[in-house]
Amino acid sequence: MKFLEKIELNSLTLGELEKFMISLSEKSYRAKQLFTYIHKNYGTNIQDISVFSIALRDKLEDCSRINQIEILKRFNSKIDNTKKYLFILEDNNIIESVVMEYKHGLTACISTQVGCKMGCSFCASTKEGFIRNLSPSEMVNQIYNMEKDLKKKISNIVLMGSGEPLDNYENTLKFLNIIHHKSGHNISYRNISLSTCGIVPKIYELADEGIPITLSISLHSPFDDVRKKIMPIGNKYTISEIIQACKYYYNQTNRRITIEYTLIEGVNDRNKDLEELIYVLNELNCHINLIPLNPIEEYNQQRPSGRYVERFKIGLEKTRIPVTIRREMGSDIGASCGQLRRSYTKDRDRNTFQ
Template identity: 55%
Template sequence: MEKTDILSLSFEELERKLLQIGEKRFRALQVFQWLHEKKVPSFDKMTNISAQTRAVLEEKFYINSLKIQKRLVSSIDNTVKYLYVLPDENKVETVLMEYHHGNSICLSTQVGCKMGCRFCASTKAGFVRNLEPSEILLQIYESERDSGRKIDSVVLMGIGEPLDNFDNVVKFLHIISHKSGRNMSLRHISLSTCGLVDKIYKLAEMKLGLTLSISLH
């Protein structure tokens, strides 16, 4: 049986799946907090959940992970550039920046890009695939674990066009802002697009409250 990527589930999806396998409704809150507030890398770390239930979680789900292949640290302003290896051996870049008002992170949303913007290096190798919500989230969680810094704001402006991966990016936004998990305000998240007009209107209709930036070229 194929396991489910549990980090890519919204709170509501997680609750439904746990109810389907016979768990109580409160279990979703426990698991969601372990995943997104405490950022545990394995079910064994969920110490307020019985061993029997953890075994069921292990059987039905998996917790995705990224590996750091390279880390470059600026001697000028402590900016950290990460090269992350995804489970399928593809790679994405993430940049952690330190400002007087807090720490910000620039996230990738795709492996490669199909937009063809001349000013951007992301498109040179062509488009490979979209990132899953968990792979976008884990750029935050792994960067925090490695750096010891708490990330205060997010910029979706790394490799890829965020609005070309619309569904997964929107799910990422719902997960990262959920009150029972990380609870990051969407006002602290900025999305940069090269201008996919239909998706801009679709995003606007959702009234999420994040900042939208458009690259003019």
């Protein structure tokens, strides 16, 4: 059997593993043993599963495999304890993840795709286009590799790295199922956040899944005409449609929505932007996360001054909308979404063709 045709064991949920084991004429309880070996004990080698007979190990190796990714490089911030990882996948594509240290523990920001097709003008992740979706195993392996490297457990996960999680919907759902399961890593759904640019039908689908994760919406403007210019998804779904989907999500999950709002000087930080944002969010149970723009060379705009950011925050607080200014982490290592991978691949390609 060819390598790529083999079943990827660490991309299967426990229920799928049970069906797989039964298809091999094995007892279903073997699936839980295998699931725990991979997702609780960081197992990567089928031949090392000592609770299985040699015959079963050989049978599994013949038709299945455990996908692995490798740490290509780790960057350590000198400002705080942020760690940025570049991972190389089995097909030599590169993705990135970040681990940030807070008082409550470690938070990992992971990627869900190689590249991104959403085309947001201020985001480095999308500048080289979309390459492919990540499998569930490639998502969980980001967590496992960082934990093994740091010798610490990650307590919170943010799906906010490269890619749009709802554009990789089925694999993202399986990742959530796997990482949450009590027989594996057992991370609470309430410690997981998913960030989307606003794929409205998928927000409704996610709400109906009954998974109480935090939904974060990348809004970035309260005006449809402005949002269309900086976020192409705005040409497909209006702000009103997104807000209605968010209300549905809240009603289904009882989870407050997070609104991500990147402040761009002269684009969405004006008084009229503030007033319209207050109006748009008036009836939504939400928390606003203000993010001063992290400039990239392909987007010729600037972040507002600290004074303007604070003014915007105070304006929101006056209407009793909960708001915070995102603390910038790992700024000396390009820890924002997509920056490090893009820099690395550009340098690699430049050296290749010299």
